[in-house]
Amino acid sequence: MSIELIKEKCSAPINMVEIGGGGVGAAVRIGGQSCLPLLFEEGDCPNPPVVALEIADYQPDDWAESVRQAYGEAIKDPVAWAKACVGRFGAKILCVRLQGMHPDYGGRPADEAAEIVKAILAVTKVPLIVLGCGDDEIDNDSMPKVSQALKGHNCLLGTATQSNYKTLTATALADGHSLIAESPIDINIAKQVNILISDMGFDPKRIIMHPTTTSLGYGMEYVYSIMERGRLAAFIGDRMLAMPFVLFVGQEVWKTKEAKESVKTQGINWEIATAVSLVQAGADLLVMRHPDAAKAVERYIGIIMKGAKT
Amino acid sequence: MRQFAIKFQPQDKKVSVPQGTDLLTAATKAGIILTAPCGGEGLCGKCRLIVKKGTVKSEYSNLISDADRKKGMVLACQAIVESDLEVNVPKESVEAHAHASHEAEDFTKGIVLERESAFIFSPFVRKIFIELERPTTDDNSSDLERIEKHLRAKIGGLHLSTRLANLKHLSEVIRDSDFKITAVLSYKDGFFEMLSVEPGDTTASNYAFAFDIGTTTVVGQLIDMNTKSILGTRIAFNKQASYGSDVITRIIYASQHEDGLGRLNSAILDNINEIVEDLVASCRVSMADVYAVVCAGNMTMMHLLLKIDPSNIRKAPYVPTVNAFPPVSASELSLEINPKGVAAFIPGVSTYLGGDIVAGLLACGIAESEETCLLVDIGTNGEVVLGNKDWMIGAAASAGPAFEGSGLSCGMKAVQGAIQKVAIDEDFNVQTWTIGELSPKGICGSGYIDILCQMLKRGIITKDGKIDRLKLSKRIRKTDTGYEFVVVFKGESGAEKDIAVHEDDIENLKRSKGAIYSAIIALLNKVGKSIDEVKRIYIAGGFGNYLNIENSIYIGLLPDIARSVYEFVGNSSLAGARMALLSHEAYEMTMRIYKNITYLDLSAEPNYMDEYIASLFFPHTDLGRFPSVRL
Incomplete structure (x- = not known):
């Protein structure tokens, strides 16, 4: 007697979020799936995970040697660097980290930072993820100016946290951008931040969650299981967890000892392995640093997505 | 050893202590209870004193600003007496209302009253x-x-x-x-x-006391054993507070300080004897006619009251010395009633489920109920017991004393002058009702529940309990330590100071309500029952005579089910102690109740922490559990 295996059906898909496409170049779409990664026979997966390359607005001498070498001279100028990412390495979306606004990194005024981002957009014509410098006070002061300069370009701004979400949310709302909601590897706080942001009148369908990223070998299993729990809750109908995930893989991997001390391929492999694992956990958007690693992960995504119904 | 004289101002109290004594100990000896939630470890920075004359040896503490240090400010617990001293006690260093006991009404309600008459009258x-x-x-x-x-x-x-x-x-x-x-x-x-x-014939004068001994508050009641009537009720903050605000700090104090146990013991005895003296005097009763005291309290309080070493209470696997404490003579305990009198104690279930809960179960009758009921006692520990006549399971959540009005910037016990009911309109105009309809002095637990609910409804706070900085109102203002909402301005309805709710207070209350709610859910999950299967929910606690169940649900303290299931029973621990005093049948029943309860250790429950974090939101992270709450 044959037993019919049960296919689990989800009752509500993950939100589909579009980034970019505001009159300049093509938009990138993420999310929209109704099945867990690799379980493509149980639901649809209209948009494969997307890899973004990360650049900074200052010359990142503190970044790992291996990453800096990959970009060569271009890394000295953010616009040239962005151009290389798109032209030479085929990036479809970029993540600009405005670290230069932090006093420890030169304290660039917000207006200047805004000009740089605008120039990058003009030259590359790809969708942008724009991150502040990480200092709440400076970001609350500067990000509104940066956001305004990008008004209408449907960027993804980051990051809103439980203790600091109001300014960024109000800004993104005013200028028509999407938002990254960050939480410290905690499913409840992830949901709470989403609720708080939505309570300000921000469309929950324009939120992307950052559940905190860790690198392979540094407690990745915790992030993995939090993502998995979030997904399962979303599929049974929790709309406040039905947001796509963004993971800052490069940022975490390249600060590990294993990646930093790498002279050949160890760091790249570390970034690949971390990203691939997170794709399996449900990552929709991966922000990576080494172009070779990004390429490899895109190839991997291409292979596994062959069976996906779109 | 040399003795030094220390004079405390403005209390004008003098005390003589040996060289090497710390000022916290000296102050206590002088009868001045300083605020010291950390138990004199130099960590909280609350027990501040200003040394006006003389010298002390004091470790540097970064909790005191340089400006204050120049004025002679020291942490009492860290300052060692080296000469005769003259010391000023700042107002904020004195535990609020620590000295006097307050007159309180008896708030026994509903089922408890019915139950009280159900037992045969056979006084202790x-x-x-x-x-x-x-x-x-x-x-x-x-x-x-x-x-x-x-x-x-x-x-x-x-x-x-x-x-x-x-x-x-x-x-x-x-x-x-x-x-x-x-x-x-x-x-x-x-x-x-x-x-x-x-x-001769003295049968006309037979009196006794029922006591509820809590970590934060102590309540005593004088009973006429002939008429069963309550002659008076007094409430006071537990004097052990100057050795730590929670039981763990006090247990550590008891085991690590020389005569620590003795000090904690005399602190609580002082509390009891003061209340006895006060009530006996004001009710014109002779001390010699008081022959009995029945106490209900948590395990640590009972150990400290009976001067039993409590140190294993805080060490795994958390074992108390005894569950059912034997009755002792008043003189043995140094109780100031008739020395031939006796004191009896309601037995406890486990280290964190004490006699106060057993008394509460007696008062609500859960142990005899056919239907499954729930008792939620909102005190320093939020204890929850679920069950019926066949089975009972209980747990204790470390809720903290916020709902008792302790540890909050304008918090107070539910006594005269406490704001117990609040309404806020759309323009942020605030209306308050105080106990005894007096000028507001502070806010008690039920007042805070109303305030939280109203602030949420009016959008003054967000669901995570932060005051919305974008809202413009003279009542919302920034302080050195964050934002606060002014409930009553100085001068309004005769208030002597601004009465406000600070964001830190809200955080505190949020943790308390989260701990209690998640304990309820943990118990239900443990026995595989849904909240809808619970037919009665009894809410106990020192809330005074008013607790708005609707608002309690709105903030996520209590589950969102039919309101008719709820009954507020007031101080059920005290009511249980009184029942045991008036009927030995009731007292004997407590001996059966405590043996029939399974204790669930929440810290060993894998999902409790997750539940708790999810409940640190108004009303809850899972909004679907509170369908009737519309924010």
């Missing part, structure tokens, strides 16, 4: 008047046998015991009173002990 201590026949050559039985014979005629199957001390002057008492005497009997494990023999 009774007085029986007897007229003895004079002995003759034909009837030459002993004085005691003579008394026994008379008592047996009144109480069938009597077994009587007494102490030697009562016999020494018995013949004299009998003869001096012309063979008319009153025997004072106390009930004890199936027999009676004759506590005392009084000359």
